[in-house]
Amino acid sequence: xxxxxxxxxxxxxxxxxxxxxxLVAPGDQxxxxxxxxxxxxxxxTMEVEAVDEGVVAELLVEAGTDGVKxxxxxxxxxxxxxxxxxxxxxxxxxxxxEDIASAPPVAASEAKPAAVDAxxxxxxxxxxxxxxxxxxxxxxxxxxxxxxxxxxxxxxxxLKGSGPHGRIIKQDVLxxxxxxxxxxxxxxxxxxxxQSLIQPQILDDRIYAPxxxxxxxxxxxxxxxxxxxxxxxxxxxxxxxxxxxxxxxxLDARRVINAAAPDGVKISVNDxxxxxxxxxxxxxxxxxxxxTDNGIAFHKSAYISVAVAVDGGxxxxxxxxxxxxxxxxxxxxxxxxxxxARSRSLKPEEFMGGTFSISNLGMFGIKxxxxxxNPPEGMIxxxxxxxxxxxxxPDDELIAATMMSLTLTCDHRVIGGAEGARWLAAFKxxxxxxxxxxx
Amino acid sequence: MSDxxxxxxxxxxxxxVGAIRASxxxxxxxxxxxxxxxxxxxxxxxxxxxxxxxxxxxLHLAKNAKKFGVKIGLVDFxxxxxxxxxxxxxxxxxxxxxxxxxxxxITVLKGAADIEPGKSAPKVNVTAANGEKTxxxxxxxxxxxxxxxxxxxxxxxxxxxKLIWTYREAMVPDATPKRLLVIGSGAIGIxxxxxxxxxxxxxxxxxxxxxxxxxxxxEIAAFARKDFEKQGITIHTGAKVSGLQPGSDSVExxxxxxxxxxxxxxxxxxxxxxxxxNTEGIGLEKVGLEADRGHLNVDGFxxxxxxxxxxxxxxxxxxxxxxxxxxxxxxxVEGIAGSNHSHPFDASNVPGCTYSHPQVxxxxxxxxxxxxxxxxIKVGQFPFVGNGKAIALGxxxxxxxxxxxxxxxxxxxxxxxxxxxxxxxQGYVIAxxxxxxxxxxxxxxxxxxxxxxxxHESVLAAEGxxxxx
Numbered sequence: 062x063x064x065x066x067x068x069x070x071x072x073x074x075x076x077x078x079x080x081x082x083x084l085v086a087p088g089d090q091x092x093x094x095x096x097x098x099x100x101x102x103x104x105x106t107m108e109v110e111a112v113d114e115g116v117v118a119e120l121l122v123e124a125g126t127d128g129v130k131x132x133x134x135x136x137x138x139x140x141x142x143x144x145x146x147x148x149x150x151x152x153x154x155x156x157x158x159e160d161i162a163s164a165p166p167v168a169a170s171e172a173k174p175a176a177v178d179a180x181x182x183x184x185x186x187x188x189x190x191x192x193x194x195x196x197x198x199x200x201x202x203x204x205x206x207x208x209x210x211x212x213x214x215x216x217x218x219x220l221k222g223s224g225p226h227g228r229i230i231k232q233d234v235l236x237x238x239x240x241x242x243x244x245x246x247x248x249x250x251x252x253x254x255x256q257s258l259i260q261p262q263i264l265d266d267r268i269y270a271p272x273x274x275x276x277x278x279x280x281x282x283x284x285x286x287x288x289x290x291x292x293x294x295x296x297x298x299x300x301x302x303x304x305x306x307x308x309x310x311x312l313d314a315r316r317v318i319n320a321a322a323p324d325g326v327k328i329s330v331n332d333x334x335x336x337x338x339x340x341x342x343x344x345x346x347x348x349x350x351x352x353t354d355n356g357i358a359f360h361k362s363a364y365i366s367v368a369v370a371v372d373g374g375x376x377x378x379x380x381x382x383x384x385x386x387x388x389x390x391x392x393x394x395x396x397x398x399x400x401x402a403r404s405r406s407l408k409p410e411e412f413m414g415g416t417f418s419i420s421n422l423g424m425f426g427i428k429x430x431x432x433x434x435n436p437p438e439g440m441i442x443x444x445x446x447x448x449x450x451x452x453x454x455p456d457d458e459l460i461a462a463t464m465m466s467l468t469l470t471c472d473h474r475v476i477g478g479a480e481g482a483r484w485l486a487a488f489k490x491x492x493x494x495x496x497x498x499x500x
Numbered sequence: 501m502s503d504x505x506x507x508x509x510x511x512x513x514x515x516x517v518g519a520i521r522a523s524x525x526x527x528x529x530x531x532x533x534x535x536x537x538x539x540x541x542x543x544x545x546x547x548x549x550x551x552x553x554x555x556x557x558x559l560h561l562a563k564n565a566k567k568f569g570v571k572i573g574l575v576d577f578x579x580x581x582x583x584x585x586x587x588x589x590x591x592x593x594x595x596x597x598x599x600x601x602x603x604x605x606i607t608v609l610k611g612a613a614d615i616e617p618g619k620s621a622p623k624v625n626v627t628a629a630n631g632e633k634t635x636x637x638x639x640x641x642x643x644x645x646x647x648x649x650x651x652x653x654x655x656x657x658x659x660x661x662k663l664i665w666t667y668r669e670a671m672v673p674d675a676t677p678k679r680l681l682v683i684g685s686g687a688i689g690i691x692x693x694x695x696x697x698x699x700x701x702x703x704x705x706x707x708x709x710x711x712x713x714x715x716x717x718x719e720i721a722a723f724a725r726k727d728f729e730k731q732g733i734t735i736h737t738g739a740k741v742s743g744l745q746p747g748s749d750s751v752e753x754x755x756x757x758x759x760x761x762x763x764x765x766x767x768x769x770x771x772x773x774x775x776x777x778n779t780e781g782i783g784l785e786k787v788g789l790e791a792d793r794g795h796l797n798v799d800g801f802x803x804x805x806x807x808x809x810x811x812x813x814x815x816x817x818x819x820x821x822x823x824x825x826x827x828x829x830x831x832x833v834e835g836i837a838g839s840n841h842s843h844p845f846d847a848s849n850v851p852g853c854t855y856s857h858p859q860v861x862x863x864x865x866x867x868x869x870x871x872x873x874x875x876x877i878k879v880g881q882f883p884f885v886g887n888g889k890a891i892a893l894g895x896x897x898x899x900x901x902x903x904x905x906x907x908x909x910x911x912x913x914x915x916x917x918x919x920x921x922x923x924x925x926q927g928y929v930i931a932x933x934x935x936x937x938x939x940x941x942x943x944x945x946x947x948x949x950x951x952x953x954x955x956h957e958s959v960l961a962a963e964g965x966x967x968x969x
Contacts, residue, residue, distance in 0.1 A: 203935030208908050223843065231910070231935055232843075361807075 064113045064138040068122075070131040071100060071107045072409035078102035079127045079281050080135060089117045091138065098124075098135070101281040105412070106405045115140050202229035213238045214245045282374040282405075293436045297352075298473040301431045302481045306492045308447045308463040314495040322389060331367070331421050332392045333498075334444060337491035339363035339383035340498055342417055344487040345480065349416050351437035352474040358437075366415030366435055367395065369402045376402045377435060379415040423447060429466035439475045440484070443468040504530045504638040506836065507624045509613040509782065512539020513546075514813030514825030515644035516597050518833045523604035525837040530607040530636065532626055537597040537608065539646055541822040543590050544668050549691055551586035552671065553855050556698035560857060567894060577699065583672050609634075614783035615641060621808020622787050640808045640836050643796065644825065645782055647814035650774040650794075656744035657683065657771055663746045664769045667692070677701050677768035681753055683741050685712035687854040689772030690728075694856035697733050704734040704766070706741050706755055715819070715852060717866040717915040723899050724917050727858050744769060777815040800844020802832035810836070824850045851929050853922040858898055861925035864913030864932060867903055876906035878938075880962025882954045884918045886969040889949040895919035900958040902928070909937030914958075920951055927955055938962060 068078065079101040085091055091111045098109045115138030122135045129135065139147075200217045202210070206229045210217050215237050222229035237243045264274075279287070311333055318328050342349040342363040351358040363384045366377035378398035380391055401407050417439070420432045423446040432443045445466040454460040467488075471481045491498050505527035508515045515531055516538065522529040536543045555577065561568075562575045601608050611629065615622040624636045649666035651658045659666045670692050678701065682693045685707035697703045705712065705728075712728075712735060713721040725735055736757045743754035751769050755762060779791035787806045789796065795817040802810040810832050813825030828845050854860040870877050884890040884898035898918015905912055914928035931941055938959055946956040960966045 204937045204940050205908060205910050205935035208937055212907060 063118065063143065064115055064140060065134045066097060066109070066111075066136040066138060068129050068131050068133045068135050069100065069107075069109055071102050071105065072413065075102050075131055075409075077128045077130050080122045080124060080129050081106060083120055083124050084108070085117050085120075085136075087117050087119060091115060091117060102409075105281075105407055105409060107408075111138075113138060113140075115143075118146070200229065201227060202234075203231065205231050206234045209234045209238075215243045216245045217243075219243060280373065282371075282376070286374050289436070290433050293434050297434050297436060299434050299470050300473055300478070300481075302469045302471065302478065302485060303429070303466065304469075304485050304489065305464050305466050306489050307452075308465050308492065311492050311495045312447070312463060318388065326389045326392055328388045328392045329395075330423075330447070331419070331444075332388055332395055333495065334419060334421070334442075334492070335365050335367065335380055335383055335391055335395070336386070336388055336498055337488055337495075338365055338417060338419055338442060339380075339386075340491050341484055341487040343384045345484040347480050348440060348476055348484040350439045350475045351416070352439065352472055353437065357475050360416040362416070364414055364416045366412075366418040366438065367398075368418060368420035368432070369399050371403050371405065376405075376407065376412055377415060377418060378402050378407055378412050381414075418442070419444060423465070429468060431468045431470050434470055434472055436472075439472045440481065441470050442488075443470065502620075502639050503636040504528050504607070506530070506640045506642065506833070507532065507609075507613075507636060507638040508642045508644055509615075509624065510539060510644035510646055510813070510815075511537045511597065511608075512644060512646050512813060512825060513541045513822035514646075514829045515539065515642070516600065517826040518642055518644065518812065518829030519606045520600060520604050521830050521833045522836075523606055525833065527833075527837070529604075530609055530638070531601065532609045532611065532613040532624065534610070534612040536594045537601065538590075538594045540648075542593045542597065544671060546822050547593055548586040548590040548671055549667075549695075550855060551589040552582060552695050553691060553857075555582040555585065556695050557857065560698055564894075579673065579676055579699070586671065609636070612781070614781060614786075615643075615809070616783050616786045618808075622783070622806065625783075638808075640810065642802065642829070642832060643782065643804075643809070643811040643815055644813045644829065645778040645815050646825075647775040647777045647795075647820060649771055650776045651771060652773065655742055657741065657773060659771055660746060663749070663751050663767075664744060664771060666771050670770045673768075677766070679750075679766045679768075680704070681706065681741075681751070681764075681766040681769045682772060683769065684772035684774065685735070685737075686714065686772060686774070687852070689770065690724075690854055690856045690860075692770050692772065693728070693733055697728075697731055698857065702734075703732075704736070704764070706739045707735070707737045708740055710738045712737060713854065713860060716854075716860055716862055717901060717913070718868060720860060720862070720899065720901060720915045720917045724856070724858060724860055727897060727917075728856070731857075775814060775818070775820045777817070779815065800831070800846075801835040802828055802845075803835075819847065819850050819852060821850060821852065849929060849932055851925045853925065855922060858895075858918050859921045860917045861921040862913065862915040863925055863929050864911065865903065866913060866915065867901070870903045870912045873905075873912075877912065878904045878906045878962040880904070880958040880960065880966070882957040882961050882966060882969060884951075884954065886957065886966075887949075887951060887954045889951050889953070890919065892949070893919060893951075898954075900954045902955075902958045902962055904938050904959075904962050909939055911936065911938070911941070914955075918951075924952055924955060927952060 071078065080098055081101040082099040084096045084098055091097065092114050093111055095111045096108045097111050100107050100109055118137045118139045120136045122129055201222060202217050203224065207217065209231060213234065215234055217229055220229050220233055220237055220243055223233050224230040311330065315328055315330060315333060322328065346359060349360045349363060351360065362382050365380045365383045367380065368375060368377050380394055383391060398407065398411060415435065415438055418435045418441040420441060421444040422430060423444055426446050429445045430443050432441045434441050447463050447465040449461055450464040451459050452462045452464065469481055469485055506522045506529045508519050508531045511531050511533035519529050519531045541547060559577050562572050565572045609626045611626040613624050613626050615624055618637050620639055621641050624638065624641055625633055626636065627633045658664065661669055667688055676696065676699045680696050680701040680703045682689045682703060682705045685705050689705060690713060693703045693705050711718060711721045712725050729735060736755065739755060739757040741753055741755050745752040751766050753764050753766055753769065755764060776794035777791065777796060779794065779796055784790060784796065787809060789804060789806060796804065796811045796815050798804055798811050798816045802812045804811050812828040812832050814820045831845055848864055851861065851863040867879060880902045882900045885896045890896050890898065895918065898921065899916065901915045902911065903913040904910065911928060911931050914925065916924060941959040942963065944956065946953045957966050957968060
């Protein structure tokens with residue numbers, strides 16, 4: 062028996078990915094644990110390991126192919142004693158998503174053998190006419206789901222099934238109906254509502270001559286950043302709140318802490334802001350929330366996403382349970398996550414699942430800015446540069462202080478102006494009185 | 501360090517099934533039980549009552565042997581032997597559970613358990629019979645403490661273990677009561693009414709709502725009622741017992757029927773007025789939970805809101821059925837193991853069975869409830885008298901009823917009364933789980949001659965296509 066290598070799902074939500082690079086070639090002997098290929102998804106590059114032993118018979122997907130569906134066969138291994146050459150061409154090549162999307166949806170009536178409609182005109186039983194379409198093309202759906210889809214005018218193609226083995230069941234079709242997805246006849250059957258509002262964006266050759274620029278293909282990260290941020294900006298009703306905080310006591314505290322810290326541990330201002338954010342979320346738990354159609358999810362713990370600029374995009378590794386972690390732990394973890402983010406070797410669970418984000422452009426001298434919400438998180442804090450500014454002192458005198466401007470962008474579906482303001486007040490308290498973080 | 505990956509408190513059909521599944525998924529599992537393994541179901545519920553009802557059935561057949569051309573002399577029964585057989589069946593199965601625990605390397609902790617706040621999940625304290633207390637920490641804890649008979653002491657509806665019984669005493673009688681009052685006509689009440697009636701007791705059933713078997717389809721319940729009354733059971737619906745006055749060896753009951761209050765003397769009374777969860781003494785309050793009208797609220801995966809703490813089965817509310825508990829246990833344990841494909845618990849696919857004579861079984865919506873959906877429905881009915889096998893069995897009384905959404909063909913509900921229907925209902929449960937439409941059921945081949953052909957005919961009848969009527 063040949064062994065089929067399938068496109069792995071690197072995260073629970075992954076539906077497709079790019080086969081970036083093959084690390085084996087036909088004829089290579091592989092052993093369990095050997096690396097076969099690099100897969101690029103959402104925001105990470107991951108390696109596919111061999112589970113079985115064998116000889117690579119055929120690679121079915123070319124390196125660099127985008128939109129390879131999860132569970133598509135990407136390669137075939139010959140087992141011991143099997144002739145690899147004999148297996149070539151035996152497995153169906155997976156279609157890339159683009160191909161599926163552009164194919165016209167087959168109407169249910171066309172799929173039926175013609176004879177059935179014509180009241181069984183008694184044709185002799187020639188060869189068995191039943192044709193089993195190839196692996197992966199048959200749509201698995203319950204009879205009830207099929208009937209409801211027909212009544213409601215929904216196509217099953219591209220619908221995700223939540224039943225056993227991905228079978229489409231009644232509730233999947235009803236969900237599609239409720240969300241207005243997968244309407245029969247619509248060319249962009251697989252698209253969701255907000256996506257269908259997004260116009261295609263290409264450069265017009267008449268305005269931008271093709272030789273006047275270089276076109277670099279989108280990689281998984283760029284694609285995801287573009288899609289997620291566009292969706293966020295379009296569908297989240299967001300509003301900003303601005304304030305300034307005085308940084309001098311936090312800087313003093315940082316000096317003292319770093320002087321006493323063990324070798325190799327250096328706490329940054331950002332690490333302290335992560336901790337202060339987490340504690341502010343605990344102090345104002347209403348703000349640690351996500352909007353969902355089923356209700357508002359109040360997160361019990363503060364998972365802080367920290368925006369890290371990387372070559373070719375942006376990624377937000379997550380410090381989990383930041384409210385319970387000490388500064389040294391946060392600093393060490395952040396250093397490791399940032400390094401691995403830059404080498405694109407974060408695991409999906411390390412950059413997913415945050416409940417709140419921080420984006421800090423202070424090191425670039427940015428005074429103040431507003432970030433786009435990172436859904437489903439309810440808030441994102443934009444941190445500007447700390448700078449010496451003249452401020453009015455307690456007795457109306459002019460004094461010099463280190464000030465920092467903050468913008469808190471909130472999802473108005475879960476956080477009102479008053480809640481956001483309360484959170485900023487709590488955050489400010491922790492930053493301006495850093496000792497209170499010890500409480 | 502955790503002592504276990506999972507501790508389950510209670511070894512009924514929810515607890516022990518969950519423990520086996522957890523062990524299959526590679527979890528180091530313990531189960532806590534203060535009495536016998538298997539819980540109420542095996543020891544004082546489903547199983548021993550089925551043994552009693554089997555004796556009643558044999559007695560019924562023997563009494564009617566002449567109809568089948570079989571001559572039997574004097575037909576009598578030995579109550580002590582009947583009860584002894586029932587207890588033997590229960591004990592055999594409890595030992596079976598013990599064996600299953602061993603086979604699956606599940607640690608059985610004997611004693612009463614309570615929880616208190618712990619690390620990732622609550623800590624479990626087990627107090628053994630000798631008072632010795634041991635604490636265990638697990639990564640996850642499932643409460644499966646079950647339920648017990650409800651009582652209403654304020655109007656005397658409270659068991660005394662002697663004259664006023666719950667299911668527990670009713671299962672081990674030392675004599676057949678001459679006059680028996682059964683309060684409540686749910687599955688438990690009706691099964692005991694049927695059993696004692698067969699044994700010769702003069703049985704009266706009092707039900708507060710307007711019909712017996714309130715959870716069942718009205719037409720099926722009315723059919724069953726007629727049959728029970730024909731067998732000599734007195735049934736008062738829309739009636740109330742407002743007082744029980746125990747004497748030395750009898751009870752005076754105050755019963756209001758149709759606005760008329762009267763007193764009547766019974767030898768024994770069985771309370772079957774519902775079930776309340778065993779929420780007390782297990783430390784719920786220590787982890788910040790409280791019981792809500794006798795049960796603990798959970799979501800479709802058994803989550804309680806306390807990290808690492810889950811609850812399943814009767815403790816979490818109705819339907820109070822063993823297979824509901826087992827099913828919830830599987831969903832809950834698989835959820836803990838991190839499988840994300842399973843759907844939350846859906847009560848509409850839980851079949852209900854009453855093992856009286858005749859039997860009653862159902863799944864899904866009653867006709868009344870289906871009408872309330874406001875969608876067009878189609879209803880099919882087929883009587884036992886049109887089925888060859890039923891006639892051959894001498895069991896021509898019964899009805900199979902199916903309810904479909906007229907447009908989508910979804911099987912909304914199926915309801916049956918008659919011989920062996922508790923064994924038949926699963927066919928319709930599979931049809932609902934697999935989302936088969938009326939078309940699929942009509943195209944299905946049912947073997948002949950079987951009672952199951954009526955399931956086919958009822959579906960055909962919904963389309964006006966029944967063959968044998």
